[in-house]
Amino acid sequence: MSYLLSVLILLPIIAGIFIYLVPKKFSLYLCIFAQIFEVAISVFCLTKVQQAGMVFNIGGWQPPVGISLYADSFSMSFVMLASFLFFMFVIYNSSRHYVDRMFYMLYLTLQGLIAGIFLLDDLFSIFVLVEVSTIIVSLLIMYKRDSRSMYDGLIYLLINVFSMTFFLLGIVVLYKIVGTFSIRLITEITPQLTDKSTLYFPYALIITSVSLKAALMPLFSWLPKAHGTPSAPSVVSAVLSGLYVKGGVYLFFRITSALSVIDTSTFFLACGIITAVVGFMLAISQTDIKLILSYSTVSQLGIVMLALNLGDEGAVYGGIYHMLSHALFKSALFLCAGIIIEKYETRNVNKIRGVFKTMPVVSIACICAILAVTGAPLFNGAISKYLISHSANSTLTEGVLILINFGTQIYFVKFASIFWGTKKDNIKRTSINRQIVLLVLGVLCLIGGLFGTQIIEMLYSVDVYVELKEYLEKSLIYLVTLSISIALFRLGVTDNKFFDKIRTFDASFNTIALSLPLFFTVLLSYLMFF
Amino acid sequence: MEFIKNYSLGEIAAIIIFFIGIYGVIARRNIVKTVISIGIIESAIILFFVASNEGYTKAPIVKDTLESGNIADPIPQALMITAIVIGVGITAVALTMFINLYHKYGTTNWEKAKNLRDKVQ
Numbered sequence: 001m002s003y004l005l006s007v008l009i010l011l012p013i014i015a016g017i018f019i020y021l022v023p024k025k026f027s028l029y030l031c032i033f034a035q036i037f038e039v040a041i042s043v044f045c046l047t048k049v050q051q052a053g054m055v056f057n058i059g060g061w062q063p064p065v066g067i068s069l070y071a072d073s074f075s076m077s078f079v080m081l082a083s084f085l086f087f088m089f090v091i092y093n094s095s096r097h098y099v100d101r102m103f104y105m106l107y108l109t110l111q112g113l114i115a116g117i118f119l120l121d122d123l124f125s126i127f128v129l130v131e132v133s134t135i136i137v138s139l140l141i142m143y144k145r146d147s148r149s150m151y152d153g154l155i156y157l158l159i160n161v162f163s164m165t166f167f168l169l170g171i172v173v174l175y176k177i178v179g180t181f182s183i184r185l186i187t188e189i190t191p192q193l194t195d196k197s198t199l200y201f202p203y204a205l206i207i208t209s210v211s212l213k214a215a216l217m218p219l220f221s222w223l224p225k226a227h228g229t230p231s232a233p234s235v236v237s238a239v240l241s242g243l244y245v246k247g248g249v250y251l252f253f254r255i256t257s258a259l260s261v262i263d264t265s266t267f268f269l270a271c272g273i274i275t276a277v278v279g280f281m282l283a284i285s286q287t288d289i290k291l292i293l294s295y296s297t298v299s300q301l302g303i304v305m306l307a308l309n310l311g312d313e314g315a316v317y318g319g320i321y322h323m324l325s326h327a328l329f330k331s332a333l334f335l336c337a338g339i340i341i342e343k344y345e346t347r348n349v350n351k352i353r354g355v356f357k358t359m360p361v362v363s364i365a366c367i368c369a370i371l372a373v374t375g376a377p378l379f380n381g382a383i384s385k386y387l388i389s390h391s392a393n394s395t396l397t398e399g400v401l402i403l404i405n406f407g408t409q410i411y412f413v414k415f416a417s418i419f420w421g422t423k424k425d426n427i428k429r430t431s432i433n434r435q436i437v438l439l440v441l442g443v444l445c446l447i448g449g450l451f452g453t454q455i456i457e458m459l460y461s462v463d464v465y466v467e468l469k470e471y472l473e474k475s476l477i478y479l480v481t482l483s484i485s486i487a488l489f490r491l492g493v494t495d496n497k498f499f500d501k502i503r504t505f506d507a508s509f510n511t512i513a514l515s516l517p518l519f520f521t522v523l524l525s526y527l528m529f530f
Numbered sequence: 531m532e533f534i535k536n537y538s539l540g541e542i543a544a545i546i547i548f549f550i551g552i553y554g555v556i557a558r559r560n561i562v563k564t565v566i567s568i569g570i571i572e573s574a575i576i577l578f579f580v581a582s583n584e585g586y587t588k589a590p591i592v593k594d595t596l597e598s599g600n601i602a603d604p605i606p607q608a609l610m611i612t613a614i615v616i617g618v619g620i621t622a623v624a625l626t627m628f629i630n631l632y633h634k635y636g637t638t639n640w641e642k643a644k645n646l647r648d649k650v651q
Binding site for chain 2: 065139162169508517
């Protein structure tokens with residue numbers, strides 16, 4: 001049965017090539033057919049990995065020599081969610097004018113590559129897949145070929161290629177020490193090493209490049225450009241922000257747990273907090289709705305990074321569940337933003353008004369997603385944020401989490417101002433397939449909140465408890481901070497000069513590139529001297 | 531300087547070339563030179579892998595994992611061929627994108643392109 005893991009990677013890629021060859025009228029049906037297969041196989045594999053992890057050795061060769069695929073419940077839950085969301089996005093996007101055979105080919109290939117990044121056990125193959133997916137993502141960003149996305153796509157490509165050279169040098173040096181690329185074997189070999197200081201150099205190289213993929217504090221400047229570029233199709237923004245960026249965080253999690261002899265949790269805890277705070281500051285300052293959502297992604301990834309480095313098992317599950325929830329609500333938000341931008345022909349949050357009366361169904365889905373991302377009670381964001389702050393043993397970390405959530409509320413109150421106001425005339429109805437997809441995503445946010453603990457127990461076979469008293473306490477804090485943030489927004493705090501100044505800040509390519517070796521130097525000296 | 535002893539001459543040369551390439555990416559504002567610098571970095575990594583453990587009596591590249599001393603570890607060679615192919619692909623895509631950008635913006639400079647970004651259509 002384990003060969004199904006390779007089918008998960010190859011099926012979308014082969015389907016994509018096939019779609020490119022047959023006439024255009026069949027392409028949508030072929031694509032949906034392939035997607036249904038992909039979802040079915042991933043659900044089947046997810047039920048299989050509950051007892052034990054699945055291993056598939058490509059060509060029958062064992063790991064030190066061959067390449068193997070490894071699936072446990074963590075990676076399979078991501079692959080399942082990815083295939084489900086890709087399926088939803090195909091239905092959502094089916095009637096767009098720019099969707100042609102080339103788009104389907106690139107899109108399906110990206111799906112296969114994302115599944116591969118989650119399933120592969122071999123660091124070099126991960127490098128290959130990440131490089132190829134970087135090319136495909138930059139092609140998708142500039143799919144509509146206007147000049148602004150040309151610049152954003154080129155910056156995205158070169159920064160990510162530059163960071164992956166660090167990854168490649170890192171795994172090569174690591175290979176010299178441990179003699180394998182397999183993550184599972186590295187986990188076994190590294191505790192036996194007598195001198196762990198030889199691992200510092202490769203560790204710093206690998207983690208630097210993975211941190212760029214996961215958009216940590218000094219290294220996130222490429223993310224809003226790529227995710228929020230105005231002309232990129234909204235489906236591409238949703239894939240990037242909802243799924244693709246999780247690949248970086250997932251790799252960070254896998255590699256740090258494989259090289260657990262080196263403990264950098266304090267360093268990355270601080271990094272996560274700074275990322276989350278800087279992310280929401282920048283999100284508050286933006287007026288472009290797509291950029292608000294992109295900086296929100298940075299901020300939420302900071303929370304995940306914080307959770308993964310708290311050093312508590314409950315917080316890790318909270319962080320993982322927050323990644324899954326984030327994939328749902330952020331893709332719903334990007335799709336809604338895409339519809340709104342298309343109907344109103346502007347991206348300025350101050351110029352869009354009356355969305356609720358114009359498009360009620362889209363607005364309901366969007367409001368569900370906003371409630372989920374701010375961690376409102378009953379939604380999935382509340383469960384994950386509860387688990388993270390429950391395991392935060394110090395009051396300082398809990399306070400920081402409340403502060404981050406407060407910031408999240410401020411910029412989403414700003415974002416939600418688009419719903420008020422009078423109806424705009426002459427707006428065409430949103431097509432029915434897009435409304436269905438958005439409603440499904442919105443309802444899933446609610447289901448993920450109502451049955452959050454059961455879902456975590458079912459997926460990862462761990463017991464998580466949500467105490468009613470603490471949950472109500474957190475709901476009360478949520479309501480208090482929400483009313484403060486509404487009051488602050490009404491008083492016009494978001495329009496002051498400080499935010500104007502940080503909005504106009506735009507890093508050039510050389511500055512972003514400089515941040516990478518700087519981060520590497522800081523991390524290496526942290527490892528050497530602490 | 532204890533940790534330099536672990537590396538052979540070829541490896542140290544490769545690391546130096548790697549950082550020269552990084553200097554190129556950071557300091558040059560020309561987009562073509564950025565692509566060239568990334569090419570330099572990739573060559574440095576390939577040199578590092580191929581030069582690993584040169585000078586030891588046993589076969590390259592891993593000291594103790596192979597039983598026989600007379601054969602070379604095939605993995606680095608296979609992997610570096612893959613890395614070269616990927617490098618060529620990346621360079622080709624980057625240059626194609628650059629040509630498109632140049633037609634729209636009329637500049638090869640990152641800073642000028644950034645300033646033009648919101649104006650050009």
